[in-house]
Amino acid sequence: MKNPLKFFLLTLFVIVLDQTVKYLVYKNMYLGEDIPLIGKWLSIHYVLNPGMAFGMQLDHPYGKLILTLFRLVAMAVIAWYLTRLARRNAPDGLLWCIAAILGGAIGNVIDSTFYGVLLGNAPYDAPSPWFHGQVIDMVLFNPWEGYLPEWIPIWGGSYYTSPVFNIADASIFLGVVFILIFQSQFFNEDEKEQNQEKPALKNDILRDSSSEV
Numbered sequence: 001m002k003n004p005l006k007f008f009l010l011t012l013f014v015i016v017l018d019q020t021v022k023y024l025v026y027k028n029m030y031l032g033e034d035i036p037l038i039g040k041w042l043s044i045h046y047v048l049n050p051g052m053a054f055g056m057q058l059d060h061p062y063g064k065l066i067l068t069l070f071r072l073v074a075m076a077v078i079a080w081y082l083t084r085l086a087r088r089n090a091p092d093g094l095l096w097c098i099a100a101i102l103g104g105a106i107g108n109v110i111d112s113t114f115y116g117v118l119l120g121n122a123p124y125d126a127p128s129p130w131f132h133g134q135v136i137d138m139v140l141f142n143p144w145e146g147y148l149p150e151w152i153p154i155w156g157g158s159y160y161t162s163p164v165f166n167i168a169d170a171s172i173f174l175g176v177v178f179i180l181i182f183q184s185q186f187f188n189e190d191e192k193e194q195n196q197e198k199p200a201l202k203n204d205i206l207r208d209s210s211s212e213v
Contacts, residue, residue: 002086002089008082010096011099014100018166019110022166042141049135050123068109069131094186100174100175104175107167108166112133113133114133116132137163139164139165139166143162
């Protein structure tokens with residue numbers, strides 16, 4: 001059984017890094033300011049995101065509240081799942097990925113829950129500043145922009161430009177991507193460890209039974 005606390009340390013690191021970067025952007029940049037880092041490909045671009053990750057939104061009068069409540073439930077489930085997997089000796093790689101996803105989820109929930117009050121950045125028509133804070137985004141990676149070909153389903157014919165995101169978004173994205181890439185390794189190792197535990201448990205039961213006889 002592994003101690004889940006070391007994996008929660010990564011979660012804490014992601015939260016602290018994410019909130020620190022957001023605070024520095026808030027204090028030192030004006031809304032809409034752009035600081036190029038690598039030409040037009042990579043820049044620090046200060047925007048507010050009233051919705052989901054990577055600038056997406058939930059089109060509903062109470063969409064932000066619904067989204068925040070969903071995130072709170074998801075955080076609790078992810079934390080429980082991480083603890084359960086650690087106690088079942090799941091592969092470290094899988095646990096680190098889940099810890100990163102959890103840290104990203106908490107980072108954005110902090111914005112949604114408190115920034116409307118602490119930073120006063122809730123939309124003017126929000127029913128309450130609580131749970132309606134806007135997420136601070138600042139990373140713009142835009143290697144290409146332009147009109148997409150008509151033959152591309154759904155998005156064909158529209159103008160594409162990369163969304164602005166933050167450390168929390170990147171942590172969630174990378175955690176999910178690495179799980180998808182290494183899923184066969186992660187879950188096969190988990191199954192192997194479980195199969196190795198079963199004979200040991202069986203031997204313990206047989207040994208206890210023989211001693212009782």
